[in-house]
Amino acid sequence: MSSTLHLTTTAAGATEHQPLIITLFGLFVVATLIITVWAGRQTKSAADFYAGGRQFTGFQNGLAISGDYMSAASFLGIAGAIALFGYDGFLYSIGFLVAWLVALLLVAEPLRNSGRYTMGDVLAYRMRQRPVRTAAGTSTIVVSIFYLLAQMAGAGVLVSLLLGITSDGGKVAVVALVGVLMIVYVTIGGMKGTTWVQMIKAVLLIAGALLITVLVLVKFNFNVSELLGKAAENSGQGAKFLEPGMKYGKDSTTKLDFISLGLALVLGTAGLPHILIRFYTVPTAKAARKSVNWAIGIIGAFYLMTIALGFGAAALLGRADILASNKAGNTAAPLLAQEIGGGAGSTGGAVLLAVISAVAFATILAVVAGLTLASSSSFAHDLYVNVIRKGKATEKEEVRAARWSTVVIGAVAIGLGALARDLNVAGLVALAFAVAASANLPTILYSLFWKRFTTQGALWSIYGGLISAVGLVLFSPVVSGKPTSMFKDADFYWFPLENPGLISIPLGFLLGWLGTVLSKEKADARKFAELEVRSLTGTGAH
Amino acid sequence: MTTEAAAPPPEAGGAPQAGPTAEEFTRVQDSAEFAELRRSFRSFAFPLTVAFIVWYLLYVLLCSYAADFMGTRLFGNINVGLVLGLAQFATTFLIAWLYSRHAATKLDPKALAIKSRMEAGE
Numbered sequence A: 001m002s003s004t005l006h007l008t009t010t011a012a013g014a015t016e017h018q019p020l021i022i023t024l025f026g027l028f029v030v031a032t033l034i035i036t037v038w039a040g041r042q043t044k045s046a047a048d049f050y051a052g053g054r055q056f057t058g059f060q061n062g063l064a065i066s067g068d069y070m071s072a073a074s075f076l077g078i079a080g081a082i083a084l085f086g087y088d089g090f091l092y093s094i095g096f097l098v099a100w101l102v103a104l105l106l107v108a109e110p111l112r113n114s115g116r117y118t119m120g121d122v123l124a125y126r127m128r129q130r131p132v133r134t135a136a137g138t139s140t141i142v143v144s145i146f147y148l149l150a151q152m153a154g155a156g157v158l159v160s161l162l163l164g165i166t167s168d169g170g171k172v173a174v175v176a177l178v179g180v181l182m183i184v185y186v187t188i189g190g191m192k193g194t195t196w197v198q199m200i201k202a203v204l205l206i207a208g209a210l211l212i213t214v215l216v217l218v219k220f221n222f223n224v225s226e227l228l229g230k231a232a233e234n235s236g237q238g239a240k241f242l243e244p245g246m247k248y249g250k251d252s253t254t255k256l257d258f259i260s261l262g263l264a265l266v267l268g269t270a271g272l273p274h275i276l277i278r279f280y281t282v283p284t285a286k287a288a289r290k291s292v293n294w295a296i297g298i299i300g301a302f303y304l305m306t307i308a309l310g311f312g313a314a315a316l317l318g319r320a321d322i323l324a325s326n327k328a329g330n331t332a333a334p335l336l337a338q339e340i341g342g343g344a345g346s347t348g349g350a351v352l353l354a355v356i357s358a359v360a361f362a363t364i365l366a367v368v369a370g371l372t373l374a375s376s377s378s379f380a381h382d383l384y385v386n387v388i389r390k391g392k393a394t395e396k397e398e399v400r401a402a403r404w405s406t407v408v409i410g411a412v413a414i415g416l417g418a419l420a421r422d423l424n425v426a427g428l429v430a431l432a433f434a435v436a437a438s439a440n441l442p443t444i445l446y447s448l449f450w451k452r453f454t455t456q457g458a459l460w461s462i463y464g465g466l467i468s469a470v471g472l473v474l475f476s477p478v479v480s481g482k483p484t485s486m487f488k489d490a491d492f493y494w495f496p497l498e499n500p501g502l503i504s505i506p507l508g509f510l511l512g513w514l515g516t517v518l519s520k521e522k523a524d525a526r527k528f529a530e531l532e533v534r535s536l537t538g539t540g541a542h
Numbered sequence B: 001m002t003t004e005a006a007a008p009p010p011e012a013g014g015a016p017q018a019g020p021t022a023e024e025f026t027r028v029q030d031s032a033e034f035a036e037l038r039r040s041f042r043s044f045a046f047p048l049t050v051a052f053i054v055w056y057l058l059y060v061l062l063c064s065y066a067a068d069f070m071g072t073r074l075f076g077n078i079n080v081g082l083v084l085g086l087a088q089f090a091t092t093f094l095i096a097w098l099y100s101r102h103a104a105t106k107l108d109p110k111a112l113a114i115k116s117r118m119e120a121g122e
Helices: A015-041 A046-054 A058-069 A072-085 A087-098 A100-114 A119-123 A129-163 A168-219 A224-235 A238-242 A252-271 A273-281 A285-316 A319-325 A332-340 A347-388 A395-422 A427-449 A455-474 A501-517 A525-537 B022-030 B032-065 B080-119
Strands: B073-075
Touching: A015 A129, A015 A168, A015 A347, A046 A168, A046 A273, A046 A347, A046 A395, A058 A168, A058 A273, A058 A285, A058 A347, A072 A087, A072 A129, A072 A285, A072 A319, A072 A332, A072 A347, A087 A100, A087 A252, A087 A285, A087 B032, A087 B080, A100 A119, A100 A252, A100 A273, A100 A285, A100 A427, A100 A525, A100 B032, A100 B080, A119 A129, A119 A273, A119 A347, A119 A427, A129 A168, A129 A273, A129 A347, A129 A395, A129 A427, A129 A455, A168 A224, A168 A273, A168 A285, A168 A332, A168 A347, A168 A395, A224 A238, A224 A285, A252 A273, A252 A427, A252 A501, A252 B032, A273 A285, A273 A347, A285 A319, A285 A332, A285 B080, A319 A332, A332 A347, A347 A395, A427 A455, A427 A501, A427 A525, A455 A501, A525 B022, A525 B032, A525 B080, B022 B032, B022 B080, B032 B080
Parallel strands: none
Antiparallel strands: none
């Protein structure tokens, strides 16, 4: 999660390793571009572009889901948060992992059985197509753009930190480079190319994390208790470092904020459009189940490793050094890699730092590609084809529209990312989860499981969840009124929590129910029969 | 036809095919066999979902309001909070495994039977 990707100064000695980092990253880019071109040659139909031809296995898709989900900040942000706040840093990981059970038990299989390309396919199934698809497309694009913006701005900051590029022009160039690469991946490779990029990235990330974890554990003879003890001692906080409370335990507001965040994390994942469309890349619901199981295994293992990375950084690096490099601790993992490889100035240290930095870049690139694909799919399939063209576009036109939307959305993301490069966009990812949980999840669950759910209920739930989540954040300290706000100089906040989930998620569910019971039109029982039978049995699944 | 408006469309690129009609879906939905599949799915997935969300929220609340309890040392530097946190990982893996086993043995055969019959046009 890039909630803390706000970086200030350069990692110690990063500049001297520039050539090595750039070479490794260049290798990743060349390899993924070759695969993208290869995938592009096989991408002809709409099912190819949106769903990679539905040819991936459960394992491949599980790997790709993990790649889509583990953003640079899960890696850098969580390790850094543990290094600085101890136990509280570890709380994110748990919410992020448990959330997958919602996807596994309630969403993945019915979605795979009843939809084709987008979340909107399922939401609009029983409803009046145009209004519901417009709503679904809007919330998909809002969620994805917020997420994308945080990643793009994060990329600029990360690169400035790891490569020592600090000029404004340099940061804009980095954001533009990331943007152009993601546009190329998605327009040429479609879902097939993007999926391969995710798989490669997931393997690199796991391998990188595993390497550092093993090296840390070797230092402590695999004695975790000793590692924790050293971390607590070195942090200067003593036993408190290993207990909850350092970050969220300050007062009653931070405690509520933590509950709000926890709720958004656990309910948001199964409503994230870039995750949902991954379920369409496998041939059957059974394969979708398998992919979530693999994802749970891979993501769980990865978060367990971040514990070793975070506490390892706290134990082996000085707290002052971590803070000096970056106030939010985002460089703790690269610094730890350098330390464990032999320290600054040693060849081993330089190589490990370069490897971990290149992995972090690869991570950002893969995640933005997934997000861009989700928003352009929804734009083309939900908004263009089914709303503007009323379902009368040919397949060729649809694929062309999807490619052009990718270019447009990519360009918008580059523009916003460049503008936001110096803002603290940390809150945006948590906001994306909150919007997904408030606007998307209630509608998905009601559509699949509640017979009486109507178009009005769907619209109230999507727009109500969307507007309340975005609105509350707008008036929260994330945007104004605090030194850490996006706009530090303005002050128009009155909503005390940084995460709106505690209010907006129940509201999204409530409005879906209220909109339904107050609607004049009755739900279409025959459409529900069809959706229910299809979603549970896979009859006629595409 | 390559896009879906109201009716369920055939797979892109394939020739349009006649799927089951609305009447057939309604008839299957009303059948005892489907009711059994639905019951078997819901009675497993819904309570389990409630259970893991409650268990997760309990953990979140303990972190917020019972930090001292979470800090109780069990052995070495390992405290209750750490064990409960790792227990969240463990229950996640466990529930995923339980559900998948239930789905493979109880749901998949029933779903497949209904699907094959409907697609064969019976």
